[in-house]
Amino acid sequence: MxxxxxxxxxxxxxxxxxxxxxxxxxxxxxxxxxxxxxxxxxxxxxxxxxxxxxxxxxxxxxxxxxxxxxxxxxxxxxxxxxxxxxxxxxxxxxxxxxxxxxYDVLPRRRFKVFVNPAGGQGKGVQLFEKKVKPILLAAHGEVDAVVTTHSKHAVELARECDLDFDALLTVSGDGLVFEVLNGFRERPDGAKAFALPVCPIPAGSGNALSISLLGPKDGFDVALAALNAIKGQRMPYDLCSFTQDGKTSISFLSQAIGLMADLDLVASNKPCAMTLSIKVASRDKAQMVEALHEFKANPKPPTNTMPSTTANWENIITPQHAQDDINSSDWFTFDKPVLYV
CATH class of the missing domain: 2.30.29 (PH-domain like)
Structure with a gap:
């Protein structure tokens, strides 16, 4: 330097x-x-x-x-x-x-934390107490943590908790995030809840959301995930709402019908029923590496087109659920066998 x-x-x-x-x-x-x-x-x-x-x-x-x-x-x-x-x-x-x-955000954030004790191979609480909580406190953050006790406990917590915090952290895998989102869906003030950032701390068997946010290199780094909660910028995220047997749920990242094992068994001997077209953008590996290094050395700053206040977020983030128009003429029943992911 x-x-x-x-x-x-x-x-x-x-x-x-x-x-x-x-x-x-x-x-x-x-x-x-x-x-x-x-x-x-x-x-x-x-x-x-x-x-x-x-x-x-x-x-x-x-x-x-x-x-x-x-x-x-x-x-x-x-x-x-x-x-x-x-x-x-x-x-x-x-x-x-x-x-x-x-800091390019306000310091001293207030954190609500849901900890899955079964996460991290049964060491979720230990992971939070020894690694995550000290980082949040070192940043002079306020920490209100709850350890979940049973399946879908986070649904209940997210549905009933006060929203007087700046970010909600889930110390677990993607399953606890799923529960939180569905708890938000059941709130009368769901739009306000969905406007709050949800920050995953990777401590489960599946941590795809953390990897999506931090990348494959740092997606399992608990300390950087905590730093993301401390300094991260709020960003929108696409969700999927579906209704089955009269019950509506929200999912994220990926959606599939049926069991993946059954899909593999049925489709293992079936070729791809389509013609693929591929456009070659570049053949020069050295040029691609050079372009990657240039991008990393001079990253483009994110465009801050997001609403600045929670109230403005509520106007664009209110979820539209499948049951809202379940009786409209646009719906039809498809009663043939189907296989897709």
């Missing part, structure tokens, strides 16, 4: 060793400072990973951040006494700028 792109370094004392902390718009770096002026890098992490920074009593700098450790991230606390030539006033200005750059 060059000084041309970083702030003025902040001098601190880490235990018995002098240290230097600095940041740029992209990363936070912590050094140990040698007697000869040489610096040894001890920590470097993306600025997005910074959860909170403050000057505590006694002129102590405290920074909570995530840092990658092998394949996943962990919570790291940097703490040190402000030392000369810096002063408390300069340190506070330094912290204020760090927080301004680290």
């Amino acid at each position: 060059s000084h041309s792109e970083s702030t003025k370094p902040l001098h601190i004392q880490i235990t018995k060793k002098p240290g230097i902390v600095e940041f740029s718009p992209k990363e936070l770096v912590v050094h140990h400072a040698g007697d000869n002026g040489a610096k040894t890098r001890k920590l470097a992490t993306s600025l997005r990973n910074v959860l909170y920074a403050e000057i505590a009593s006694g002129n102590i700098l405290k920074i909570a951040t995530l840092a990658r450790q092998k394949k996943s991230h962990r919570l790291v606390i940097v703490e040190g006494q402000i030392r000369e030539p810096d002063t408390g006033e300069a340190a506070q200005a330094w912290v204020d700028e760090l927080m301004r750059l680290a």
Whole structure:
């Protein structure tokens, strides 16, 4: 990190060793400072990973951040006494700028958390208490957690809970998200409930929603999933509403009729009954790799065309259910055998 792109370094004392902390718009770096002026890098992490920074009593700098450790991230606390030539006033200005750059949303969010104790191979509660909750608290968030006790408990909780929170976290697989959405559907103020972000923490046998949000590389990283709840931007998501035997349910990600095993057995000897046409967009592998690297190095910022308030979201997010027009003339009964996914 060059000084041309970083702030003025902040001098601190880490235990018995002098240290230097600095940041740029992209990363936070912590050094140990040698007697000869040489610096040894001890920590470097993306600025997005910074959860909170403050000057505590006694002129102590405290920074909570995530840092990658092998394949996943962990919570790291940097703490040190402000030392000369810096002063408390300069340190506070330094912290204020760090927080301004680290957050493009309001900090200190309020979280409602539903924890499936059977998730994470029966370690859902332990996963939440040891990994997820410390991260949320390190970001100075408010945490209200409930451990589910039986099947469809999250449906009941989502149907009856107060909506005075900023995001709802599910510590489980995709099944708990399914229950939450169907609990929202049963609320009289369902439009308001559906306008609230639902943040999956991957701790189940199926974590497709987390992978869809964070990608295949980080989709199983519990710490980054918690960070997504802390700093993520609200975004819309398509749902599917279906009615069967008079009962309406909501599903997401994928829909299928019948058991997948039966579908495989019936269709295993049937060729694809269509002609496929393929358009070759590029044959040059080197060019494709170069384009990928260029995209990663200069990602396009997301277009923020979403409504800014919950009230505006309610106007566009109210679910339309299958039973709303079940008796209209557009419906017909198809009584022939059918096989599809």
